[in-house]
Amino acid sequence: MKIRVFFYLIGLFFMGLGVTFTIKANLGAGAWDALNVGLSKVIGLTVGSWVFVIGVILMFINAFITKGKPKFLAIITILLIGFFVDFWMLVVFKNMFLDGMVKQVVSLLLGIFFIALGVSMYLQTKFPANPIDQLMISLHERFSLNFMVAKTIGEVVALILAFIFQGPIGIGTIIITFLIGPIIQMFSKPVSARYDLLLKR
Template sequence: MKKIKLTYSLIGTFFISFAVSFFRLADLGTDPYTTFNLGASGFLDMGFGLFIMISSLIALILIYFDNRALIGIGTLLNIFIVGNFSDLTLSLYNSYFSEPEGLLIRIIFSLLGLFFISSGVALYTEAKEGVAPYDAFPIILTEKANGRWTYRTSRVIIDVSFSIIGYLLGATLGFNTIITAFFIGPFIQFFRKIFEKDLQTRALRYTSEK
């Protein structure tokens, strides 16, 4: 069963890498967390990559003291794979295809990005092998809510808040920023229900075979 969960986590991480690639190809704005990092790094006159490492480290420390169970192999996979695999995917795409032209194809790429990031986060969240620092925030907020609202609402609150902060610090909001801020949460919750049932089925099958 451990191997199945690790597979879920790995596939989810690669899905997020694809999502980042589609968003970058669409060139219609970034996701809320990237928007925040762009705004904050520009405001502080700091390198984008350096600020992401610092913000991720701060987030990891906060998560460790609140719910360290959210930190695991999936956290490391996300940190080391997403950016590098996204760069590789873009490099391969640009080797065989030209940059997407026309608003329609760019919107399609954006929607594909929304699908992959939602299903990817849902996969490694349900695997419970650790999540990315940013993705831990809505989980913690949902736990703090004590049933007053769902994960979907928590995700929208976090995404919209980070988008607004990034904008106030100087980042630009785009189509992708808006759709991810308001729709990632509902889609992640939708996919989590599907993957939760699948994992439960596999767990029962695994138990019966032992």
């Protein structure tokens, strides 16, 4: 159980860090994060608060896709993700401003790395998934899509919504939209192998 909780919490911790790096890169955030930032600027509330609100909405959408019941335990996951995002954004990196394209690109790439690693880690635990990642799983289960395709579909939908709400869309958004799925796929096997090895100890 300790290993499961460790992977779960560290995975969400890394996700929050990755989201912050992609936003701070100022090259365009990931589609869902761009949506949350846009909603934060247009309506108010923190980015982390919108992570929670959008997550709750997606819980019901996922239930509709799978023709099942909403996974209400996922509220714990989205609360933690929202908390970690606000922790990194408003406490640790509140005054971080990147000057120069090299620093921005490095920040973007670090963000993609940590998001993909975080998703791969916490999904191993079988604890309630972030509704955004559950959308990927729901599409995978309902339509037999691989994770790369399912993740990309969700990202494109979020990209359209982010555009509507004037979120920070840029070249970084496009890069994240089409790279995050394949990188999660790439991390899945080695992370799963490490997780299984630790469980056997």
